[in-house]
Amino acid sequence: MSTQRAAEDPQVTADDARVAAPTPLEMRRAMGAFASGVTVVTGFDDGEPVGFACQSFASVSLEPPLVLFCADHRGRAWPRIRNAGRFCVNVLAERQTDLCDRFGSRRGAKFEGLPWQLSRWGSPVLPGVLVRVHAEVHDVHAAGDHDVVIGRVLELETPVDAPPMVFFRGRFGLAPELVMPDAWDWA
Numbered sequence: 327m328s329t330q331r332a333a334e335d336p337q338v339t340a341d342d343a344r345v346a347a348p349t350p351l352e353m354r355r356a357m358g359a360f361a362s363g364v365t366v367v368t369g370f371d372d373g374e375p376v377g378f379a380c381q382s383f384a385s386v387s388l389e390p391p392l393v394l395f396c397a398d399h400r401g402r403a404w405p406r407i408r409n410a411g412r413f414c415v416n417v418l419a420e421r422q423t424d425l426c427d428r429f430g431s432r433r434g435a436k437f438e439g440l441p442w443q444l445s446r447w448g449s450p451v452l453p454g455v456l457v458r459v460h461a462e463v464h465d466v467h468a469a470g471d472h473d474v475v476i477g478r479v480l481e482l483e484t485p486v487d488a489p490p491m492v493f494f495r496g497r498f499g500l501a502p503e504l505v506m507p508d509a510w511d512w513a
Contacts, residue, residue, distance in 0.1 A: 361494040366416045366429045367395055368442075368450040369407030375437045375450040376403040379430035381493055382472075383415055391479035393459055396472045402432075404473065408463060413477060414449035417457040420489040423498055425452060447480055456490060458483040 348356070368377035382396035395415060397404035407413050418425055429436050442450045447460040461477030468474075492499055 358495045361492050361500070364418045364426050364491040364493050364498075365395070366418065366425060366452060366455075367397070367403075367407065367413055368416060368452065369403070369410040369413045370444060370448055370450060371406035371410040375442065375444075376406045377429050377436055377450065378403040379426050380415075383417075386476060392464065393461060393477050393479055395475050395477070396469070397475055399471055399473065404475075408466065408473075408475075410448070412447050412449050412460070412462045412480075414445060414447070414451055415457075415459040415461070415477075416452040416455040417459070418491040419454060419456050419486055420491050420499070422454060422491055425455075426491065426498070451483075454486055456484065456486055456488060458485065 362381045363383065365380045365383045366377050367380045367383075368375060370376070378397070378401055380395050380397070382394075384394055386392040386394050393415065397407075416425075425440075428434070428440070437450070441453055445451045445458075445460055447462075449460060451458050458481075459477075459479060460481040460483075461479045463475060464478040465476040466473050467476075494500055
């Protein structure tokens with residue numbers, strides 16, 4: 327923030343204007359304190375399946391039914407999913423770290439040896455996931471080094487009832503030492 331902005335905005339002081347923005351490492355550490363679910367976003371482009379692991383996923387609107395996810399500009403899968411125009415968000419279950427590792431890696435054939443099917447909407451669906459959100463690309467907004475993708479939901483499936491995969495402080499699950507002790511008094 328510039329000193330000029332501080333002069334233009336009475337809510338911003340000169341001291342505020344001199345505070346450095348957080349570094350990428352500081353952002354990663356701080357945002358890691360926000361527990362999130364884990365998904366794999368898949369699409370089908372030019373005759374082959376593509377996909378990537380994604381933590382930035384949320385419901386946007388019930389009417390019309392909209393969801394969002396964020397995709398890195400440097401990723402290989404997102405431009406192909408965008409080209410396809412439709413995608414499936416596969417919400418991972420707690421014990422699906424293998425899928426997360428497979429789709430979170432920049433190398434390797436993500437679908438090789440994996441039993442998957444093509445949905446009626448034309449996107450790959452993964453086995454054993456908690457929820458499948460079938461959607462079409464509705465809108466895309468550039469935001470820093472990512473795109474914020476808004477999808478219009480076409481269909482929802484809930485094939486499995488199991489605990490969700492949770493990502494917190496750089497690892498999967500909530501370690502016992504991070505769970506609130508019974509002795510804490512909330513009164």
